[in-house]
Amino acid sequence: MKSLFARLWRSFCLMLGNQPSLTLYFLPLLQRFWPGFVPGQYRAHLVAKQWQTADMLQLTFQVSGRWPGFVPGQHLLLTLYHNGRYISRPFSICSALSLWQSRQRIQLCCKINSPGEFTPLLNQLQNGAVVNISQAQGDFYWQQPAAPSVFVAAGSGITPIAAMLLSQRHWLAPATLHYRVRGTENAALLKELKQLADKQPLFTLLLSDSLTEPAEMLQQQLCADLNNKQFYLCGPQTFMQQLRNTLSRHGVPAEHIKQEQFGLALPAATTDLSSTNNLLLSANFIRAGISTAVMLNSQYSLLQSAEQHNLAPRFGCRMGVCFQCVCDKVSGQVRDIRSGALSGHGAEQIQLCVSQPVTELVIKL
DSSP: OHHHHHHHHHHHHHHHHHSSSSSHHHHHHHHHHHTOOOOEEEEEEEEEOOOOOOOOOEEEEOOOOOOOOOOOOOEEEEEETTTTEEEHHHHHHHHHHHHHHHSSEEEEEEETTTTTSSSSHHOOOTOOOEEEEOOOOOSOOOOOOTTTTEEEEEEHHHHHHHHHHHHHOOOOOOEEEEEEESSSOOOTTTHHHHHHHOTTTTTTEEEEEETSSSSSHHHHHTTTTTTEEEEEEEHHHHHHHHHHHHHTTOOOOGEEEEEEEEEEOOOOOOOOOOOSSEEEEEEEEEETTEEEEEEETTTSHHHHHHHTTHHHHHSSSSSSOOTTTTTEEEESSSSETTTOOBOSSSSSSEEGGGGGESSOOEEEO
């Protein structure tokens, strides 16, 4: 009954204001009274920022009391207003739960990509700046602290794992962190983790420097003692998948391996559409009433294909989290890259970055 009412209400809002919610219809008026207001999100004020490494910036936010909190290991969407539009990116919370509970503050540790659109804006924020954040999301968290646990983090993958470890108050079993870095000067949050290792005998911190230690050495260390351990992997998708495959080959059950995904494992888009290994499908992309006919490679995401044809669609995280690339599919069928689920053949909204073509398509950008 609730889902029926929700569909009817959405249809009514679309008919009345051409928006799925009346809040969106009245948004310009609401923002006159509450600057920065974004429906479904929460305001946060920047209170401090510091560089953890040469390209990792830690931001401390005072968060609205309405924000419902988080489970250590979860991420959120950070939204900024830039060049007349709202843009969002996902970031994992890296601070201990106690900071939120005692002071209503959270910390994000963000890798600044200089050529990018979003992350350079973070360094431009001044103390007191107001941003918007979503509710915490994700199911990557420390599920069995009473069992021996092994954590593997690489690069910015340290952020959710640091939150898990720094939040733990009652240590019931040993935990080991293998922190893969490219030089110790690039190890974000290392000071906090060393302090934890010094005071907590059940926690072991092991640095793995990719400049001097091959990845095979880390894999050997992980496989040396696999008895009844839980594994938590977070970092670049390809490297973490290699570790997961290694653990699986050595008999670790799938339910004992938890993995956070930082990006989708997609093939690199090329300009060669003639490969006999890939199915080519026709599509029409409609923007401002103008239709552009293109050929799509079934192995690529719709975002990759649209960019390949210089259509410049909107995008954000490129992994199905921020919903910046949502558009209307008028007809045709697509496959969700993450789950393999097939869409219907009729009109519906899809995310370009996680959708592959299955049939001929008509898409309104």
